[in-house]
Amino acid sequence: MNKEQVSKDKVREAAEFYKDINQQKYADAREIIESLCYQFGYQTYKNGVPCLGSAGLSALEDAFVILGWENPHPVPEMACELCGKKWATCGTSAPKPKYDPKTGMTESYTKNYYRCCGDCFTKLRN
Ligand SMILES: [Zn+2]
16 A cells, blocks of 8 residues: 555545544535635546546645545536536626527527636627
8 A cells, every 4th residue: 555545545534533423514524625626626627527636736635535536526517608618717797689680580598697618708708
């Protein structure tokens, strides 16, 4: 067993220990750890799906172990709501519906606000 494996086992063991002592506090702590991972995890992709990675930071690696996440951890819900491919890094209100005289159709949006990637933001705003 290498040094890294021993460390991960200790993290798992500590997490299990606290889970047994107080399940509600353990659940609260997990929620906080998950939130920290979403805020500070490295944005990457695996098989085209947005993922959070640890970027080799030991605190994040330990947090992933506690959460039982693979590294990188897929977060498809963080994808752009318009193209569905890239990380949503910003947001924008839906543009006013446009009338297309060629088709006679009015382009419409189903929501008022979208979390989107920079490319889709640029397309919508130009
Ligand atoms: Zn997009």
